[in-house]
Amino acid sequence: MTSLKTRFFGLELKNPLIIASSSLTADLDKIKAFSDNGAGAIVLKSVFEEEIINEYHQVAQNKVESHFDEFMDYFDYKIRDQVLASYGRLIKSAKEASKVPVVASINCISAGDWLQFASQVQDAGADAIELNLFIMPFNPNRKAEDNRRFYLDTVREVSSRVKIPVTVKISSYFSDLASICHELDGEKLAGITMFNRFSSPDIDIDKEKVITASTLSNENEHLLPLRWAGILSPRLKCPIAASTGIHNATHMIKMLLAGASAVQMASVFYKKGPAHVAEIIAGLTTWMEKKGYESIGDFRGHLSLTKAANPALFERAQYLSNFGGYAGS
């Protein structure tokens, strides 16, 4: 009997396919459908502190007269209460709709607010918390050390205060990715997901206007998390979930072979719907049966940095073999 069980979020999951945080996971019908089609866990759409700030600005724009100063002075707390209460209701409803673990995802930009968000999602019944941590490195005055302290302080503070498992989802924007992951690993995390995916600007050349690029990942993007799952999984105590560009069973199997314990997927379900979950799970099962693997542990990490026959490929950055001849001709 083939077992697809794995561990992530400090929990035993029935399989490694985690539905990543996205607008799909704010919809109760879809959450139920993902669960019914066999997903291993579901990460709810992130609650963003930035949304609260934006809403505050919208309200404030209509209340610029000075007699509203007292009303507006702490109105961001009011909005936050409302946003968190609404998120709490989503967690409760999702727990009722889903047979698999429901994970809350929170994104704050102010260091002090993570703890409050984390406490409230714990109280609402989330099975685990994913801290969606990122600082886009476009502030010329912000040093790498500032970011490092922000990440570590936040993780340390939240982990020490909540009882449910805590994981982080990080970006690849680090000059010392291995080092920061190593330090995060020291904070007794229940997992690291790599990587979160950002909206990107694009340019419409006809209208000569900056626009938002397609938000969905493409398949080639899975090579970035593949590299880092391969490099870091043997070096970290906490499990890794790979994310970005993973669209099918083949991609998932590659990630598991590289050492990831699970994968997080979202973009492909926008195209193919929740029923595609069952197809991917079936693909994994078929492959394992064909290979004679009875459990994920039988093959997970077999092609990681420390076990692959040609590990240098994980660390190579330049196209030496491809372009060596070209350069010399």
Add this chain to the structure above:
Amino acid sequence: MTDYSEILKQERNADWRVELRNSLANKERVALERVKMTEAEPLERIKSQTCEVNRGLTADEARREASRCMDCVTPTCIEGCPVSINIPKFVKYIEGGKFLEAAATLKEFSALPAVCGRVCPQEKQCEAKCFYTQKMKKDAVAIGYLERFAADFERNSGKIQVPKVEKRNRVKVAAIGSGPSSLSFAGDMIKFGYDVTVFEALHEIGGVLKYGIPEFRLPNAIVDFELENLRQMGVNFEKNFVVGRTASFEDLKELGYQAFFIGSGAGLPNFMNIPGENLNGVMSSNEYLTRVNLMYANQSDSDTPVLRGKCVAVVGGGNTAMDAVRTSKRLGAERSIIIYRRSREEMPARLEEIKHAEEEGIEFMNLANPIEYLANKEGRVSKVRLQRMKLGEPDASGRRKPVVIEGDIVEIDVDLAIVAIGVSPNPLIPACLKGLKMSKYGTIEVNEQTMQSSIPEIFAGGDIVRGGATVILAMGDGRKAAGSMHDFLKKKYNL
């Protein structure tokens, strides 16, 4: 119908106004300095919750201050008043020594002149629009002080003038809540001839004027006097009556009430939802001030005493925060501290209240924001952890926003913490009315021109609509709602 500006012009051309204007050259008027309000000594006033800080103007001071007013052709000060008080007229009556006429003029527009003269932020309203402020960059005519003077003079004279009311039309209307918006509504509706009842859930009439504002700023006796005026005009008051519990709207309709004004305010305190906020010794400013102002918890024989901290932290920078922190000083605190996440410049409290607080020895810990309350062994609050802040860019409201200084966290000892960061509408009444359109923040949505809600016979104003408003804005809502309800009922009943 003659419009208001035409009436103002005619009044300005009245002989007595022309004579008064000619009695002093403008050059001499503008040379006069703004009057200084006499205040109780800080060390004396902090010994008593009922010692009013501002002592009012003498008749000479009031006349001199009134003579600073230029009696402008276009009185922009009126534009700054939410209830459109005929400011030049009452000010000029004061200059001419006709103080009772000044009071009568105020009462044409405001049900609560002695209250407004004390608690309105005139510096942001009528005085901000004064010729002196706008054109000369000098101190405005002290319109608020003069309003208070006229109202107090009438009260102390014993010659109380009850405004005229129309003949009763036997149509019953109700105001729910007895704060400034309801009282203002009631004052106008009774003048129009309606049978008006004000329903109040608490055991005292006055709403936030009684439970929210301490007596050192607004003595209860002043509020009671204004209420008595409304009573004499014919307004009925029902205390200890919770609409939606004691009786439903349907019950009231069966009793003949044809239309309702909801002015139930915002009695639900907001909290920061930070760790430790549920500890003993952490409370809302609503609770603290209500216990003291309305239930006399400051008195030694009170049945409902309040915690008296030795080291009291009040979180917030508005008038309510100032009221709470100054109250704590009067209740014997050795240290009373304002904790505010912006700087003094951004504080929404009136400058006068901040100045009074400073004089009374209140400490200000600005650019700091609580992130956690810590308990002692008995489970009572003993410390507050504060995140140090700095000012960032202005936000959409135009004020510079507070930004966290990462890693800069301090702790201070406290034995009482009072949270004064705003209030939300009480959900009880809206919950009783099916079909009432509400905003996501629990306020009643109304037509801004008429204050009429999605239920035609329901009108609303004040904090239940605005979320938070000044006394005078709430009064403006009450007046606007009264005018609209009058039109609505006239059509409905061919009045």
